[in-house]
Amino acid sequence: xxxxxxxxxxxxxxxxxxxxxxxxxxxxxxxxxxxxxxxxxxxxxxxxxxxxxxxxxxxxxxxxxxxxxxxxxxxxxxxxxxxxxxxxxxxxxxxxxxxxxxxxxxxxxxxxxxxxxxxxxxxxxxxxxxxxxxxxxxxxxxxxxxxxxxxxxxxxxxxxxxxxxxxxxxxxxxxxxxxxxxxxxxxxxxxxxxxxxxxxxxxxxxxxxxxxxxxxxxxxxxxxxxxxxxxxxxxxxxxxxxxxxxxxxxxxxxxxxxxxxxxxxxxxxxxxxxxxxxxxxxxxxxxxxxxxxxxxxxxxxxxxxxxxxxxxxxxxxxxxxxxxxxxxxxxxxxxxxxxxxxxxxxxxxxxxxxxxxxxxxxxxxxxxxxxxxxxxxxxxxxxxxxxxx
Amino acid sequence: xxxxxxxxxxxxxxxxxxxxxxxxxxxxxxxxxxxxxxxxxxxxxxxxxxxxxxxxxxxxxxxxxxxxxxxxxxxxxxxxxxxxxxxxxxxxxxxxxxxxxxxxxxxxxxxxxxxxxxxxxxxxxxxxxxxxxxxxxxxxxxxxxxxxxxxxxxxxxxxxxxxxxxxxxxxxxxxxxxxxxxxxxxxxxxxxxxxxxxxxxxxxxxxxxxxxxxxxxxxxxxxxxxxxxxxxxxxxxxxxxxxxxxxxxxxxxxxxxxxxxxxxxxxxxxxxxxxxxxxxxxxxxxxxxxx
Numbered sequence: 001x002x003x004x005x006x007x008x009x010x011x012x013x014x015x016x017x018x019x020x021x022x023x024x025x026x027x028x029x030x031x032x033x034x035x036x037x038x039x040x041x042x043x044x045x046x047x048x049x050x051x052x053x054x055x056x057x058x059x060x061x062x063x064x065x066x067x068x069x070x071x072x073x074x075x076x077x078x079x080x081x082x083x084x085x086x087x088x089x090x091x092x093x094x095x096x097x098x099x100x101x102x103x104x105x106x107x108x109x110x111x112x113x114x115x116x117x118x119x120x121x122x123x124x125x126x127x128x129x130x131x132x133x134x135x136x137x138x139x140x141x142x143x144x145x146x147x148x149x150x151x152x153x154x155x156x157x158x159x160x161x162x163x164x165x166x167x168x169x170x171x172x173x174x175x176x177x178x179x180x181x182x183x184x185x186x187x188x189x190x191x192x193x194x195x196x197x198x199x200x201x202x203x204x205x206x207x208x209x210x211x212x213x214x215x216x217x218x219x220x221x222x223x224x225x226x227x228x229x230x231x232x233x234x235x236x237x238x239x240x241x242x243x244x245x246x247x248x249x250x251x252x253x254x255x256x257x258x259x260x261x262x263x264x265x266x267x268x269x270x271x272x273x274x275x276x277x278x279x280x281x282x283x284x285x286x287x288x289x290x291x292x293x294x295x296x297x298x299x300x301x302x303x304x305x306x307x308x309x310x311x312x313x314x315x316x317x318x319x320x321x322x323x324x325x326x327x328x329x330x331x332x333x334x335x336x337x338x339x340x341x342x343x344x345x346x347x348x349x350x351x352x353x354x355x356x357x358x359x360x361x362x363x364x365x366x367x368x369x370x371x372x373x374x375x376x377x378x379x380x381x382x383x384x385x386x387x388x389x
Numbered sequence: 390x391x392x393x394x395x396x397x398x399x400x401x402x403x404x405x406x407x408x409x410x411x412x413x414x415x416x417x418x419x420x421x422x423x424x425x426x427x428x429x430x431x432x433x434x435x436x437x438x439x440x441x442x443x444x445x446x447x448x449x450x451x452x453x454x455x456x457x458x459x460x461x462x463x464x465x466x467x468x469x470x471x472x473x474x475x476x477x478x479x480x481x482x483x484x485x486x487x488x489x490x491x492x493x494x495x496x497x498x499x500x501x502x503x504x505x506x507x508x509x510x511x512x513x514x515x516x517x518x519x520x521x522x523x524x525x526x527x528x529x530x531x532x533x534x535x536x537x538x539x540x541x542x543x544x545x546x547x548x549x550x551x552x553x554x555x556x557x558x559x560x561x562x563x564x565x566x567x568x569x570x571x572x573x574x575x576x577x578x579x580x581x582x583x584x585x586x587x588x589x590x591x592x593x594x595x596x597x598x599x600x601x602x603x604x605x606x607x608x609x610x611x612x613x614x615x616x617x618x619x620x621x622x623x624x625x626x627x628x629x630x631x632x633x634x635x636x637x638x639x640x641x642x643x644x645x646x647x648x649x650x651x652x653x654x655x656x657x658x659x660x661x662x663x664x665x666x667x668x669x670x671x672x673x674x675x676x677x678x679x680x
Contacts, residue, residue: 005631015631023628024621055631072620090619094485094574106615109623112608124623136628144628147619 002389003057004139004368009047012369017057020136020144025072028148030084032389034161035062035138036359037368037375038086038169039195040310043264044128045372048286048312050117051130059139060086060126061169063161066152067142075149082152083345084145085337086169088124088135091150102334107147108133122334139368141389153341156349162356162386163348166196170384171348171355172340174200174261177308179340180331181257183208190214190246190255190298191232192291194222196358196384197308198261202230203353205259214249216242218267221381229357237294238269246298256303258295263309266291275317286313296323307332361385416452423448475559475582482610485618488566488575492546494617495564495577498539504616505609513539518550533557559584577613579606 005015020029038061043049063083066076076082089096089104096104104123108114111121114131124146127137136144145151155164174197181189189205191198194217205213214233215226223234235245247254267273268290276288295305296319305328323330347353360383363371371385411419426445430438451457484491494500498518501511509532511520518539521532537552537560546566552559562581569576612622 001629003629003631007631013631017629017631020629021627023624023626026619026621053630053633055633057630090615090623092485092618093614094483105611106619106623109625111611112605115607133623134625136625136630140629146623 001141002365003136003141004059004365005054006044006052006056006058007054010045010372012045012058012372014366014368015055017140020140020142022068022070023144024146025070026147026149027070028066028073028076028145028152029068030062030064030082030143030145030152031067032062032064032138032141032143033081034064034165035059035365035387035389036165036170036384037061037371037387039197039263040128042372042376043310043312045376046265048264049129050312051113053130053134056127056129056134057136057140058127059137060128061165062086062126062138062143063155063165063168064143066148069148073148076152076154080152080154081157081164083155083164083167083341084126084138084143085151085153085172085341086126086138087151087334087337088126088133088146089150089338090123090147091338096150096338099336099339100333101150101336101338110134125334139365139387139389141365150338153345155345159348160356162359163354165386166200166355166358166384167341167344167348169335169337170196170358171200171344171353172337173197173308173335174202175204175340175344176333176335177201177259177261177306178204178208178210180306180333181205181208181259181304183210183257185209186211187256188212188214188250188253188300189257189259190216190295191226191259191261192216192295193261193263193309194219194226195261198222198259199226199229199358199383200353200355201259201261201308202226202232205257206230206232207347207352210257212249214246214255219378219381222383225357225383242294243298250300254298254300254303256300257306258299258303259306260291260295260309262291264288264311264313266309272317279316285315287311287315289315289318293317293319296326296328299326299328301326302328304329304331306330308335310334358384359386363387365389411451411455411457416455419448419457420452423450423452475561475584477580477582478606479578479580480606480610481576481578482607482614483569483574483576484614485574487573488546488568491575491577491617492543492548492566495566495613496541496548504612504622506605506612517553577610579610581606 001017001019002014003017004012007013022029041058044052044058066078066080066082069076069078087102088107089101090106093105095101102123105111107123108121109124110130110133114121117131124133124135126135126143127139153167178201183189183205187210189210191201191205191213194215198215198217202213202215212233213230214235215223216235216237217223218236218238223236226232227234233249235242264287266288272293273290276285276290279285280288291309292307299305307330348355360381361374363385365387368387371387374380374382375385423445426441426448430441430445498511498513501508501520507522509521509523511518516538517536519534519536521534523532535552535556537550537556540549548564551561560581560583562579565578567576567578615622
């Protein structure tokens, strides 16, 4: 089969590799019909993710058709159309039983390695480094899916791919972000980042009852989309004193909940951003936490800060004293897609949400390198590229 | 169980209180080099003076004490502990299920190869346990057979293994199964002590466990947990990947060496053409890597 393999920083090549095979009784083989570059793939593309190896097949957000199943697979049949959750979880450990699928104890074959390096391990992730299990990813014609009963969500055959695909990652991530915010009637929710995850966090914040949602970004088309699709209040952080503006929009209180849908490669303005950029550029730090600082400063006393953007390392200039004295609640984590993906599917089938609006471009897998460049630089108003193997 | 003790065996290179780690020649070279570096730093101060002073001081430390933590960490194929003064270690994990069930699963010796990474065969013989470990390819896939007493204490949910006299290595381990506070899972505690001889067998053992047996023991505990909770050990071995050749990152290169059972280094300098994007320390443990 053909697959997109990581060749180093900003280098991806299409290679011909062997087809995947069933390696465990609970495996399924999926023929990929659609996949997409996620924002967190950019961290790999830009060389921020440790323990990548040359030749790793990357990609984790995908859907397709079941073409083979192992003897222990109970919920799937060949020919089923499925969306596959990007995180790999066993469904049997204590964390999975509690619905905290991304924390799975058994989904990562290299969990002991991760514990040695990081001090902890979480479940596996398709195509996302050997610390996360070293699983072959989704930018390929076929993918082996471990624990297929747990990770595959069967979707109707009459729905277009674009409407289902993002249930793999972006939709459940946004959904979980809004859910962790414990939104109450009358709440104001601010969402940093209006990429796909941010758009869905905004959508679900509205669905879950927020009275006002503020969308923060610097790209006009993304802010416009948040306004059109979710009636969010757009805020271009490059044109305003963001924290002051958020206070202004909330009568001086600050948003009740702040959601980070940006992550470690955050852009920003002012000296703080250049400080972060210099440190990451010199390899002294992996994460730029400008968004988190803003959230802590802006959030209402006693409010909730939710981090759904990906961070990987240690940081400094973290305003802990402010967070403590304001009695903020922090909620965060990799998304529990096996839980939120299925719940989100119900919303989509019910007509509450049509995720296809984020699919701005369509390309074949062979065009993955230009697709990465376009996605990274957000050229041609690119929000998400749907790739067809 | 038995292999757990083996896996721990290479965790620490040499028991620190059994005498100097360095030979006389090494100590002389360290002393002379260290003195030269310190002299150079003091006579011609410059941008590298601090580094020279630090390295020189370390050289003098090696010379005067005969000890070297770096050498100790890198030591491969050298004796590790003695039977009189074995190395001791421990590890623990929580597994879903009641202690009696997990006790029974663990004592099912014939199935050890399903979850113990390096055990290729295991069986009970005349009240003892006999199991086989296979060394990596570059050491000729040499089978190492270990035999020892295996005592079960069902009432205390406790298992003990002690290697027989004349076994290639000495080890003794105790596995305890304790009900967790949630009353639906079990804490498994492994306590072990071991001593690996020098020579070919010791080298094989060290290579086998990637120089970090403490890590391997934890890895096997995780494999046991997955084996019990999901009926299979997670794996990526046999999955496709692109070509591994070409510029690679430092850690990837080290990992490939680990796969091959090659000796390990605490730090691995970059080679020409490699992309230095890895920011984490080189970790000396084997992991699963697709072909």
